[in-house]
Amino acid sequence: MILTKNTAESIAAHLRLSILRGDLKSNEPLRQDKIAEELGVSKVPVREALVQLKAEGLVTLYTNRGAFISALTAAEASEIYTIRIALETVALEAAIPHLTAPILMQAENILRVMDVETDTARWNELNWDFHAQLYQAAQMPRLISILEPLHMNVARYLVLYLKNLGFQATSQQEHYAILQACRDGNVTQAVGLLRQHLLSASTTLATFLMSET
Amino acid sequence: MILTKNTAESIAAHLRLSILRGDLKSNEPLRQDKIAEELGVSKVPVREALVQLKAEGLVTLYTNRGAFISALTAAEASEIYTIRIALETVALEAAIPHLTAPILMQAENILRVMDVETDTARWNELNWDFHAQLYQAAQMPRLISILEPLHMNVARYLVLYLKNLGFQATSQQEHYAILQACRDGNVTQAVGLLRQHLLSASTTLATFLMSET
DNA sequence: AATTGTATAATCGTATACGATTTATTGTCA
DNA sequence: TGACAATAAATCGTATACGATTATACAATT
Numbered sequence: 001m002i003l004t005k006n007t008a009e010s011i012a013a014h015l016r017l018s019i020l021r022g023d024l025k026s027n028e029p030l031r032q033d034k035i036a037e038e039l040g041v042s043k044v045p046v047r048e049a050l051v052q053l054k055a056e057g058l059v060t061l062y063t064n065r066g067a068f069i070s071a072l073t074a075a076e077a078s079e080i081y082t083i084r085i086a087l088e089t090v091a092l093e094a095a096i097p098h099l100t101a102p103i104l105m106q107a108e109n110i111l112r113v114m115d116v117e118t119d120t121a122r123w124n125e126l127n128w129d130f131h132a133q134l135y136q137a138a139q140m141p142r143l144i145s146i147l148e149p150l151h152m153n154v155a156r157y158l159v160l161y162l163k164n165l166g167f168q169a170t171s172q173q174e175h176y177a178i179l180q181a182c183r184d185g186n187v188t189q190a191v192g193l194l195r196q197h198l199l200s201a202s203t204t205l206a207t208f209l210m211s212e213t
Numbered sequence: 214m215i216l217t218k219n220t221a222e223s224i225a226a227h228l229r230l231s232i233l234r235g236d237l238k239s240n241e242p243l244r245q246d247k248i249a250e251e252l253g254v255s256k257v258p259v260r261e262a263l264v265q266l267k268a269e270g271l272v273t274l275y276t277n278r279g280a281f282i283s284a285l286t287a288a289e290a291s292e293i294y295t296i297r298i299a300l301e302t303v304a305l306e307a308a309i310p311h312l313t314a315p316i317l318m319q320a321e322n323i324l325r326v327m328d329v330e331t332d333t334a335r336w337n338e339l340n341w342d343f344h345a346q347l348y349q350a351a352q353m354p355r356l357i358s359i360l361e362p363l364h365m366n367v368a369r370y371l372v373l374y375l376k377n378l379g380f381q382a383t384s385q386q387e388h389y390a391i392l393q394a395c396r397d398g399n400v401t402q403a404v405g406l407l408r409q410h411l412l413s414a415s416t417t418l419a420t421f422l423m424s425e426t
Numbered sequence: 427a428a429t430t431g432t433a434t435a436a437t438c439g440t441a442t443a444c445g446a447t448t449t450a451t452t453g454t455c456a
Numbered sequence: 457t458g459a460c461a462a463t464a465a466a467t468c469g470t471a472t473a474c475g476a477t478t479a480t481a482c483a484a485t486t
Contacts, residue, residue, distance in 0.1 A: 006276050042441045051261050055268030064447045079353045086299045140292045255471045277477045
């Protein structure tokens with residue numbers, strides 16, 4: 001019943017983290033033999049992992065040419081945020097009635113850790129943890145499984161921008177505001193704040209991607 | 214640059230169609246050896262196809278136990294429709310300003326074919342073709358790639374219900390109404406009609422899934 | 427009769443091997 | 457020198473083989 005991680009899933013998790021952490025950059029080729037050798041496995045599970053990552057949009061597969069880290073255009077980033085806004089507002093709206101004290105406490109704890117986290121990649125992970133912590137109360141696992149790869153797709157670019165400015169500070173203010181609205185059970189305000197939060201991240205990323213040629 | 218269909222993708226397409234057409238029923242096991250033998254290939258590409266279908270939610274993989282056609286509970290079906298409503302209304306809204314005469318014509322042609330189509334499985338495919346025809350004008354490929362498997366997940370159950378009642382007739386009326394609103398460029402009405410259209414399908418499926426014990 | 431244990435069969439997961447395709451390199455000719 | 461063909465190298469895609477895991481059948485025990 002429990003699905004123990006097999007080799008392919010472990011490889012996928014490893015590659016996912018490498019992409020999120022920026023160790024693997026956009027358009028970089030992922031050589032099956034090389035990955036297999038590095039991890040001490042054969043190509044077959046590596047290929048299965050790549051198929052999985054392709055479904056998540058993190059890599060692009062070209063037949064007989066191999067796998068490459070997907071690059072995001074400004075238009076694609078904008079599309080992802082449009083989707084995220086549509087889905088995350090639904091998730092939060094559905095979640096708020098089911099938020100309990102322990103959930104809110106845990107969400108706040110994540111924010112407190114983020115306040116003092118200096119590693120941007122780690123901060124990025126915690127960022128999603130905070131959002132996911134709230135959304136999971138909606139009891140919509142498929143919705144979350146759709147959101148997760150969308151988040152990762154933009155997060156790996158945002159992480160490059162994080163160190164630049166006061167993005168993290170602004171973001172944290174918005175997080176605390178959203179959390180407070182959730183505590184108050186104010187659905188309209190919480191959803192509105194979340195939309196603004198995502199929109200500001202969207203424009204930040206858009207300008208960043210534009211500047212990159 | 215062009216991605217020619219490799220063996221795994223062909224197998225995935227074949228299995229997808231078998232699931233949609235109801236040849237493979239819920240909870241039915243998918244034996245890798247059997248599929249490989251039937252299609253005259255080895256297990257490796259079959260496994261890659263199964264990983265792909267798992268990502269689409271059509272099959273569930275248990276480690277060392279194999280693949281099974283995913284079964285849908287009433288709650289999961291409801292969740293899928295919640296997601297679809299959120300995304301498809303966004304898609305239609307974004308699409309309407311870009312709808313051209315040829316697109317509208319093609320959409321109407323699909324509806325005309327559906328009017329006289331007796332094979333429910335084929336009708337089901339055309340149903341998605343109609344919606345996708347409109348959505349594609351939104352220029353949001355990732356949104357459509359998310360919607361497609363969601364549609365297939367519920368369509369394979371709806372097809373069982375189609376023959377029963379005047380579901381198809383009602384559905385077609387709604388389709389024509391949506392199309393007309395699109396022609397008029399009336400975004401509010403089109404989106405409202407679409408929401409109603411999906412909601413009625415959702416309740417239809419919910420009652421059907423409830424009746425199945 | 428129900429339950430536990432064991433042997434056997436079925437099935438899965440992955441390493442290895444090899445042919446097919448693409449990419450890089452070299453060499454030839456205008 | 458530059459374009460282009462031929463060859464070599466790298467890489468991919470898939471079949472085969474085999475150990476590992478799980479399911480099944482049946483005997484032994486309580």
